[in-house]
Amino acid sequence: MVHPSPESIGKGAPVTDKAVRNNEVRYELVAESGAETPSEPPLRLLRRALRGRYGLVVILSAALAAGGGIVGFHAAPPSYESTGLVQVEGAIAPILYESQENRVPPLFDSFIASQVTLLQNRRVLEAAVSSPQLQEAGWPSELAGVARLEDALTVRRGRGEQMISVSVTDRDPRRAQAAVDAVLNVFERDCYQPGGLSVAAKTEALVQRQQNLEQELRQLRERILETSDQYGIQAIERMHASKVEELMAIDAKLAELQLARTNLELGDADNATAWGGPSANRGGGSKIARLGEQELELKAEIASLQTKYGPNSPMIRELNRQLEAVRIQRDLYRGALADLTTAGNYDLTDQSAVADASRKRLDELEARYVAVRDEIRAEAAALGAQRVILTGLDEQVTETKNRLLVTRHRLDELRLEARDDTVNRIKIAAYGDLPIVPISDRQNGLATAGAMFGAIMGAAIVFFIGITDPRIRYAEALEALNLPVPTISLMPDLDDAGEKADQLASRGVHQLRNLLELQCRDSNRNVHAVTSCDRGEGKTSLTLALGASFAAAGRKTLVIDADITRCSLTRELNLADVPGLCETIGPDSGSAQVHLTRRENLWALPIGSARGLDPEDLSHHKLIWLIDALRNRFDAIVLDTGPILTSVEAALVTAVSDRTIMVVRRDQKAELIRSSVARLSRVGAHCLGIVFNRATAADLKHRESSIPVRTARAAPLVPAAATPAAEPLHPLARAVDERAETAPPRKRAA
Numbered sequence: 001m002v003h004p005s006p007e008s009i010g011k012g013a014p015v016t017d018k019a020v021r022n023n024e025v026r027y028e029l030v031a032e033s034g035a036e037t038p039s040e041p042p043l044r045l046l047r048r049a050l051r052g053r054y055g056l057v058v059i060l061s062a063a064l065a066a067g068g069g070i071v072g073f074h075a076a077p078p079s080y081e082s083t084g085l086v087q088v089e090g091a092i093a094p095i096l097y098e099s100q101e102n103r104v105p106p107l108f109d110s111f112i113a114s115q116v117t118l119l120q121n122r123r124v125l126e127a128a129v130s131s132p133q134l135q136e137a138g139w140p141s142e143l144a145g146v147a148r149l150e151d152a153l154t155v156r157r158g159r160g161e162q163m164i165s166v167s168v169t170d171r172d173p174r175r176a177q178a179a180v181d182a183v184l185n186v187f188e189r190d191c192y193q194p195g196g197l198s199v200a201a202k203t204e205a206l207v208q209r210q211q212n213l214e215q216e217l218r219q220l221r222e223r224i225l226e227t228s229d230q231y232g233i234q235a236i237e238r239m240h241a242s243k244v245e246e247l248m249a250i251d252a253k254l255a256e257l258q259l260a261r262t263n264l265e266l267g268d269a270d271n272a273t274a275w276g277g278p279s280a281n282r283g284g285g286s287k288i289a290r291l292g293e294q295e296l297e298l299k300a301e302i303a304s305l306q307t308k309y310g311p312n313s314p315m316i317r318e319l320n321r322q323l324e325a326v327r328i329q330r331d332l333y334r335g336a337l338a339d340l341t342t343a344g345n346y347d348l349t350d351q352s353a354v355a356d357a358s359r360k361r362l363d364e365l366e367a368r369y370v371a372v373r374d375e376i377r378a379e380a381a382a383l384g385a386q387r388v389i390l391t392g393l394d395e396q397v398t399e400t401k402n403r404l405l406v407t408r409h410r411l412d413e414l415r416l417e418a419r420d421d422t423v424n425r426i427k428i429a430a431y432g433d434l435p436i437v438p439i440s441d442r443q444n445g446l447a448t449a450g451a452m453f454g455a456i457m458g459a460a461i462v463f464f465i466g467i468t469d470p471r472i473r474y475a476e477a478l479e480a481l482n483l484p485v486p487t488i489s490l491m492p493d494l495d496d497a498g499e500k501a502d503q504l505a506s507r508g509v510h511q512l513r514n515l516l517e518l519q520c521r522d523s524n525r526n527v528h529a530v531t532s533c534d535r536g537e538g539k540t541s542l543t544l545a546l547g548a549s550f551a552a553a554g555r556k557t558l559v560i561d562a563d564i565t566r567c568s569l570t571r572e573l574n575l576a577d578v579p580g581l582c583e584t585i586g587p588d589s590g591s592a593q594v595h596l597t598r599r600e601n602l603w604a605l606p607i608g609s610a611r612g613l614d615p616e617d618l619s620h621h622k623l624i625w626l627i628d629a630l631r632n633r634f635d636a637i638v639l640d641t642g643p644i645l646t647s648v649e650a651a652l653v654t655a656v657s658d659r660t661i662m663v664v665r666r667d668q669k670a671e672l673i674r675s676s677v678a679r680l681s682r683v684g685a686h687c688l689g690i691v692f693n694r695a696t697a698a699d700l701k702h703r704e705s706s707i708p709v710r711t712a713r714a715a716p717l718v719p720a721a722a723t724p725a726a727e728p729l730h731p732l733a734r735a736v737d738e739r740a741e742t743a744p745p746r747k748r749a750a
Helices: 005-009 017-023 042-050 054-075 108-119 124-130 132-136 141-152 173-191 198-229 233-274 280-305 314-345 351-417 441-468 475-479 499-519 541-554 568-572 581-585 621-633 648-655 670-683 697-705 730-742
Strands: 080-088 153-156 164-168 426-431 487-492 529-530 555-560 604-605 636-641 657-666 687-695
Touching: 005 441, 017 124, 017 687, 042 441, 042 475, 054 441, 080 108, 080 124, 080 173, 108 173, 124 173, 141 153, 141 164, 164 173, 173 426, 173 604, 173 621, 198 351, 233 314, 233 351, 280 314, 426 487, 426 636, 475 487, 487 499, 487 697, 499 541, 499 657, 499 687, 529 541, 529 648, 529 670, 541 555, 541 568, 541 604, 541 636, 541 657, 555 568, 581 621, 621 636, 621 648, 657 670, 670 687, 687 697
Parallel strands: 487 687, 529 636, 529 657, 555 604, 555 636, 657 687
Antiparallel strands: 080 164, 080 426, 153 164
């Protein structure tokens, strides 16, 4: 039973202070059907979805939080990092000399960068993975191990630093240390090549070079001695210079002879004057005297120019050549005269004889000078060739000496500065250390995050269940549907034992009755139908309770069982075998009666004993006729009909009633509620509102706390006029019989 019985509601029917207080309720539950409902706030939506499921939220969130914490704790075990150091030395402190071995090598930064690249080379990683020490530590082999080492290896070098850091990260600290040591050992053994040859090899090469250069120097000196004929290169140079000077002197003499020849040829025109005198001495003397005058003139001119120009001036040199040519010509004339005189055939009138004699003597001198010049030129050429050879040999000697000096110096540097057999700039400064503290330990953080995620997921799952749950579990969920009809009353769940539940139920029914009275100011509009979405909603109990409330308020009340399928109201009133609705509007009209119940002012019209009412016997005009016949005889009429969606008579009953109340129980589906409200609207029923049945105590408390007390609109429990006394129902029975006699006979449906 989900509603109070008529007996419980009828108790204390006289007006008392408690009844008045119960009536002091705000009736703003009846909302305007056309008003727009605002959107539901997110927090309210969350509360509505989780309401009643807080225990499930706690249990599911705790379980998922524990699982998430465990998964998060084991998702990322702590990682340990082992680090080794490789030192690259730049400048090495010298003992005496600064050499290649102790200076900073060129492109030192590039050299260090190349070592960083070599440390991460695939060949180094493969050799390190295959090393016994790393395999004993449990490192994976082959390609899987190489890929893991490549991912775990980190090689760092700070800017400007000479130290390279080699780190390996692994969950096992000893395995990380073994990986670092394996990489450093492979790099030191296979990859790093010291700069060039060893010190011993360099020393041996330099000693051999020194010996070769010394031997080459000795050979060059021997060749110089052989080439210079024991004179030496300096003597050869002096001899060559002397020959060149002689050759130049001979060339000068030849030039002077050529000039004398030219002057001789030019002087033939003057020979007639020179030789035309009466005696030989006169003719020869005139020519010689004139050459002497020319000589004096040239000397005077040279003397005058020497005050302005130097002896190597071109003008002075040209005058000197002319002076020498005049002297040669004078000497030629003298020699020619002497030859002619010695021959005894000297003829002063023979002008060409002297000229011919002069030319002959000039030719002899030129021939002698040419012969000497050729001899000297040959000697100068031989000396020049010998000098060139000796100069080349001397240059080779100088170059060989320089190379020998550099070799000896380099050998001295190497012997003094070499401290080991090899000069190694790269050293393993430190092998991998054994890490004690993990470099990253995210277990606690991930466990916390996993627990929080699990807790949130638990709440989210319950929230999703609540959002997708089609059932209406609480009153506020019913209001969230935004139906065109309001929720007018909440009825408690009487399964919650206790007197408080009965009091809340009685109070809810009285409030509903007051609301109906406020809505029906017209006494002729006092017919109320009670329907529901489905069976078992509690509409019959509400009909009885509402009728008892009207009766307790002094209203003459009639309850009608219009549910021809279940007949729940008839069974509740124990009126199963008495005439009722079927006899009144059925095909075989009988003497239907309105029966007085055990409650004062409360009458009932059961379904009837015939039970022969078929769906085709129900009609709109029959119901209207019945309700009009009863409307003026009772202050309130309450009809209990079937579910609006499944019963045949519900649509007719609600359509002819003044107001319809729809009962919705908790856990009903939202789609059924929407469909029921839509059905009532389509059949033209005036749905006053929804009564939410089996409401929880939290719903009732929330509704009561959210409604402030206002007494201005409260309806009195007891009317001002006295309730009319009970009267026999025979007139109603006669009216029903008369209608049955006038009605045409109808064939009963099979």
